[in-house]
Amino acid sequence: MSYLEVKDLKVHFPVKGGLFGRTLGHVKAVDGVNLSIEKGKTYGLVGESGSGKTTTGRAIIGLNKITSGQVLFEGQDITNIASASKDVRRDIQMIFQDPYSSLNPKKRVIDIISEPLRNYEKLTKGEETKRVQELLELVGLSPESILKYPHEFSGGQRQRIGIARAIALKPKLIIADEPVSALDVSVQAQVLNFMQEIQQELGLTYLFISHDLGVIKHMCDQIGIMYKGRYVEAGTKEDIFNNPQHIYTKRLVAAIPDINPRNRDKHLQFRQEVKNEYEQAYNQYFDDEGLAYPLQPVSDTHLVALPEKG
Numbered sequence: 067m068s069y070l071e072v073k074d075l076k077v078h079f080p081v082k083g084g085l086f087g088r089t090l091g092h093v094k095a096v097d098g099v100n101l102s103i104e105k106g107k108t109y110g111l112v113g114e115s116g117s118g119k120t121t122t123g124r125a126i127i128g129l130n131k132i133t134s135g136q137v138l139f140e141g142q143d144i145t146n147i148a149s150a151s152k153d154v155r156r157d158i159q160m161i162f163q164d165p166y167s168s169l170n171p172k173k174r175v176i177d178i179i180s181e182p183l184r185n186y187e188k189l190t191k192g193e194e195t196k197r198v199q200e201l202l203e204l205v206g207l208s209p210e211s212i213l214k215y216p217h218e219f220s221g222g223q224r225q226r227i228g229i230a231r232a233i234a235l236k237p238k239l240i241i242a243d244e245p246v247s248a249l250d251v252s253v254q255a256q257v258l259n260f261m262q263e264i265q266q267e268l269g270l271t272y273l274f275i276s277h278d279l280g281v282i283k284h285m286c287d288q289i290g291i292m293y294k295g296r297y298v299e300a301g302t303k304e305d306i307f308n309n310p311q312h313i314y315t316k317r318l319v320a321a322i323p324d325i326n327p328r329n330r331d332k333h334l335q336f337r338q339e340v341k342n343e344y345e346q347a348y349n350q351y352f353d354d355e356g357l358a359y360p361l362q363p364v365s366d367t368h369l370v371a372l373p374e375k376g
């Protein structure tokens with residue numbers, strides 16, 4: 067059984083305009099997403115800017131209103147998470163994209179990290195300080211940092227504070243929205259490896275959002291690729307990286323440099339094939355509105371958005 071299951075999720079935002087602010091239409095930010103994550107695994111959501119990744123994550127956690135569809139967590143319907151039990155709400159936490167803007171600059175580290183704790187647990191001041199110090203140690207920061215402000219930390223350290231806040235309530239599932247994209251490449255690897263360590267240690271399940279396929283390859287077991295609110299392809303890491311089927315996926319995969327010299331010729335050939343197919347047959351992969359077709363299975367694990375044959 068899957069741990070988190072999202073069924074035909076749609077999030078449509080009204081577009082208002084004119085003198086009376088009437089609804090003129092809708093932005094179909096998420097338009098029929100299905101995904102399923104197993105316990106303890108990492109599911110990667112990839113796609114270019116504006117493809118609907120963040121909206122998907124925010125909808126699951128109740129920060130965006132769901133237009134239609136269903137979200138199940140541990141078999142329980144949490145589509146309307148605001149009215150779900152408090153336990154469920156503490157079980158799912160989010161790490162936000164930008165550690166520079168997601169931490170309140172006027173608050174000290176102790177208040178930032180203990181904010182979720184205060185919503186759910188009655189701790190004495192002493193217990194709270196101890197918990198925050200333990201969390202700081204767990205994320206590799208000095209426990210003496212509790213009285214500092216966010217600006218006194220580097221980007222990587224700030225994201226560790228964001229992670230400490232997210233894990234303060236011992237959640238089961240973390241939605242990590244581009245957790246390293248605001249960081250230098252050298253710091254990215256440290257934070258990613260650290261996220262994998264705490265995943266093992268705390269038995270976490272991740273929904274990992276990124277536009278960077280290299281990062282997704284490093285982190286994820288299952289992958290979904292979004293384009294304009296829809297999926298173009300979904301499968302295991304092997305399906306996506308060794309056997310990409312949709313031209314959009316192929317282009318993303320071909321763009322990742324292959325650093326293994328033994329694969330060089332093969333990779334260059336693949337890149338050339340993709341370039342040719344992109345120039346000659348790109349339109350065949352999308353419908354008249356330029357959107358992805360419904361997904362079709364190509365194996366037990368692998369789905370691709372292709373026009374129906376016949």
Ligand SMILES: Nc1ncnc2c1ncn2[C@@H]1O[C@H](COP(=O)(O)OP(=O)(O)OP(=O)(O)O)[C@@H](O)[C@H]1O
Pocket residue numbers: 079080093094095113114115116117118119120121122277
């Ligand atoms: N609150 C909102 N109201 C109206 N439109 C919105 C809202 N939030 C997002 N959108 C639109 O929905 C679409 C998807 O946005 P979303 O932020 O989910 O994309 P994303 O894949 O996370 O992109 P990025 O990689 O840039 O973070 C975009 O067209 C965006 O403008």
Ligand SMILES: [Mg+2]
Pocket residue numbers: 119120121243
């Ligand atoms: Mg986003």
